[in-house]
Amino acid sequence: MQRLIRALVAALVAVLVAANLPAPASAATWLGTWAASPQSGSREFDNQTLRQIVRTSIGGSAVRVQLSNAFGTRAITVSNVHVARRTTGSSIDPATDRTLTFGGQQSVTIPIGGLAVSDAASVPVAASSDLAVSFHLPSATGPATYHQTALQTSYIASGNVAGNAAITPTGETGDTFILSGVDVDNAAGTGTIVALGASIVDGVASSHNANRRWPNLLSNRLNASGRTVGVVNQGISGNQLLRDGAGQSAINRFERDVLNQTGVKWVVFADNPINDVGSNRPVPTAQQLITGARNLIDRAHARGIQFICATLTPFQGANYWTQEGENSRAAYNAWVRGAGSGCDRVVDFDAATRDPANPARFLPAYDPGDHLHPNDAGFQAMANAFDLAWFGATSGTPGVQLRSRANNQLVNAGPTLVANGDATTFDRVDLGNGNIALRSRANNMYVAAEAAGAQPLIANRTAVGPWETFQVINNPNGTISLRAQANGNLVCADGGGAQPLIANRTAIGPWEQFDVVNV
Numbered sequence: 001m002q003r004l005i006r007a008l009v010a011a012l013v014a015v016l017v018a019a020n021l022p023a024p025a026s027a028a029t030w031l032g033t034w035a036a037s038p039q040s041g042s043r044e045f046d047n048q049t050l051r052q053i054v055r056t057s058i059g060g061s062a063v064r065v066q067l068s069n070a071f072g073t074r075a076i077t078v079s080n081v082h083v084a085r086r087t088t089g090s091s092i093d094p095a096t097d098r099t100l101t102f103g104g105q106q107s108v109t110i111p112i113g114g115l116a117v118s119d120a121a122s123v124p125v126a127a128s129s130d131l132a133v134s135f136h137l138p139s140a141t142g143p144a145t146y147h148q149t150a151l152q153t154s155y156i157a158s159g160n161v162a163g164n165a166a167i168t169p170t171g172e173t174g175d176t177f178i179l180s181g182v183d184v185d186n187a188a189g190t191g192t193i194v195a196l197g198a199s200i201v202d203g204v205a206s207s208h209n210a211n212r213r214w215p216n217l218l219s220n221r222l223n224a225s226g227r228t229v230g231v232v233n234q235g236i237s238g239n240q241l242l243r244d245g246a247g248q249s250a251i252n253r254f255e256r257d258v259l260n261q262t263g264v265k266w267v268v269f270a271d272n273p274i275n276d277v278g279s280n281r282p283v284p285t286a287q288q289l290i291t292g293a294r295n296l297i298d299r300a301h302a303r304g305i306q307f308i309c310a311t312l313t314p315f316q317g318a319n320y321w322t323q324e325g326e327n328s329r330a331a332y333n334a335w336v337r338g339a340g341s342g343c344d345r346v347v348d349f350d351a352a353t354r355d356p357a358n359p360a361r362f363l364p365a366y367d368p369g370d371h372l373h374p375n376d377a378g379f380q381a382m383a384n385a386f387d388l389a390w391f392g393a394t395s396g397t398p399g400v401q402l403r404s405r406a407n408n409q410l411v412n413a414g415p416t417l418v419a420n421g422d423a424t425t426f427d428r429v430d431l432g433n434g435n436i437a438l439r440s441r442a443n444n445m446y447v448a449a450e451a452a453g454a455q456p457l458i459a460n461r462t463a464v465g466p467w468e469t470f471q472v473i474n475n476p477n478g479t480i481s482l483r484a485q486a487n488g489n490l491v492c493a494d495g496g497g498a499q500p501l502i503a504n505r506t507a508i509g510p511w512e513q514f515d516v517v518n519v
Helices: 002-018 216-225 250-259 272-278 286-302 323-337 349-353 376-382
Strands: 031-034 048-055 059-066 077-087 098-100 106-109 115-117 119-123 130-137 156-158 171-173 181-186 191-197 231-234 264-271 306-310 345-347 357-363 399-404 411-414 415-420 426-430 435-442 445-449 457-461 470-474 480-484 491-495 502-503 514-518
Touching: 031 059, 031 191, 048 119, 048 181, 059 077, 059 098, 059 106, 059 426, 098 119, 106 115, 119 264, 130 181, 171 272, 171 306, 181 502, 191 216, 216 231, 216 376, 250 264, 250 286, 272 286, 272 323, 286 306, 286 323, 349 376, 399 411, 399 426, 415 457, 415 502, 457 502, 480 502, 480 514
Parallel strands: 031 231, 191 231, 191 264, 264 306, 306 345
Antiparallel strands: 031 181, 048 130, 048 156, 059 115, 059 119, 059 181, 077 098, 077 106, 077 130, 156 171, 399 514, 411 415, 426 435, 435 445, 435 470, 445 457, 470 480, 480 491, 491 502
């Protein structure tokens, strides 16, 4: 059979060559790097530009976006769609700006209930970085599909300014409109995790504009471990497992928000049932919750998706807590932890966040005061509760991180390299004769001394040449220095680490020294 397939492919290529047509391109490996669950909204737009800021989980060599009109009341037209690296506020790095098309066209009309997926744009995208997705809405949208509680400031401007590096916003928003997903092409990726839940998944009570939701923090752990796994957030504040209300119920939105997510391999089902037992009278029984969860488990397994069950966190003291609700929570958690649930794995959020002295309540250090949502420290404890081995092995070879002696901060490739403490793991590729290349595990791209060393180091190359080659100098104090083959200069954490790394020095001092951290 394999011989037959190879023969057919060879014959197809021969026909294409004879016809002077290009051979088929290799298939892309698309994974979700960011998502937001659509909801029915009321805000309308007309001849306005939206510049929305999203935080990636993994990087890649190309990007595409998904635009949703799931709950619109009329067809909407979206035009002049751009994606770029956000610098600060509403400004972008114009060197990274790409115009996105839809079937080759620079505008798309999305019918009521529809979804539009853009064509791919080749541009390096870094893990754990801020992207700006900008587009123009040339005509009245009617009530736009949105996602509430983005916990990220985005921007609204008059007219068609989506392609501008800097815009003058007429307003800001903490919600996300029309944009429902961002995907990246990363051949090293092994799959996407979908976090399905309510306000705790959505990150309510975490720091605004800080990306401290537990799915973000889990992504940080995965990236640091050398795993290339996307994490997308499909939480909706107030959402329930069994009933529509704040968004469609988990059962009713499971197809769209989990099964149809790009590259999904795992789903973590989290906090929806807390709202079921808190918001409804009579309180649903544990058996009703279990029946609903089993519905999701069966549907995930039918599609080959692993189902990770999360225990429900404590909520005594919250304004809708009752003893009946507590009883249902305890029984549901016992089922999740027990044999025969059908859960492929269990992440014990309850054990990670409860107060040992009063297990029905949060540990005080994790309670922001509402007794329902954890604070930043609590979200970190939840992210730490995952066994990363569930999501596959590391890349197989040890990775390295670099710590600058200029400021004692780890180097991040975002994709420009800078010592800001947000670590990127690199593959150290031995080129012989004391030379190496560094491949960023954030986007699977090689680090280059850009413009023959005249510009900062950036992880944006698919192959190794002189600009991607560095000589390792072992210093007496145990650090290393890197000499760029591009210009013969030493790599420096310029400005004492405040500026991106650049190959512009001729002598070794603290700014040119790096500790190698094996991971």
